Amino acid sequence: LRKNVEDFTGPRERSDLGFVTFDITADILDAKKCMVFFLTCIHLQSIFDWNVKQLFLYLSAEYSTKNNALNQVVLWDKIMLRGDNPRLSLKDMKSKYFFFDDGNGLKGNRNITLTLSWNVVPNAGILPLVTGSGHVSVPFPDTYETTKSY
């Protein structure tokens, strides 16, 4: 689903605005369990050890356009504190942030890759950024939507 709308949060030209809905199912706790991301099973080590204060999870869309060789847009994020339910089962989520492109590169773009990553925030120490090894490709249609509301 894609519209071409004036980007009212940024520069004053018309840019492509994309709408993506997604499901996230994740179990970020046990080494034996899997993180399932659109039916791709990824094994995770137990992340929440004694030195982990929280995880900052985010879903980012990565793609290439004529204007820019690499684009990354964070669509959704969540803070998961130690002690929170590590199982995520989110269905039909709408992106938290507007998916504006820098220009008009979403039209007809067949290869938008969505990946789930997280930033481990320790009680003290190194701040690693980890990317989940699964990813999903989303193609955008060749035409703009003008009427449907999100």
Next chain:
Amino acid sequence: RALRWGRGLCWPRSGGVRGGAAMDLFGDLRRMNKRQLYYQVLNFAMIVSSALMIWKGLIVVTGSESPIVVVLSGSMEPAFHRGDLLFLTNFHDDPIRAGEIVVFKVEGRDIPIVHRVIKVHEKGNGNIKFLTKGDNNEVDDRGLYKEGQNWLEKKDVVGRARGFLPYVGMVTIIMNDYPKFKYALLAVMGAYVLLKRES
């Protein structure tokens, strides 16, 4: 230190019983001959120089003009709170990617801001422009940038947060908010180093 009696007037000329303890300290200083005094001063200068060299060394090794920063606001809670210490690197070849925590300076302001990168647009030639947002803020940082500025560039970056220690930076904040505390601390440190005698 004899008390001299003038014509009916009597007050101590030098020292006397009341100023005994203070006189001992200054007597100590006077007894320290010039050579010892210079030695103490050199010792002090060496300590200051070593500290500065370690700081400059860190700047070189990390590539960042300010490798250690203190978090001043709550815009990155619950990850970072006011008073936490952040360790930064700023390697030239490290690309800026979404999700990274960067410390940047807005043109014209000298207080750096610690927020997360939420949008990256990189051209083929390596030109990057990106947008940031604090975890604890509702909106992105465009309101914090310069008038008319919509994106940040590599040149605005002071460094990327690689490691962190909680609470330790509170000392810096206290010294900033209560300058008397800072001077008192410096005075005590200076006095200790200058007057300490190596036996």
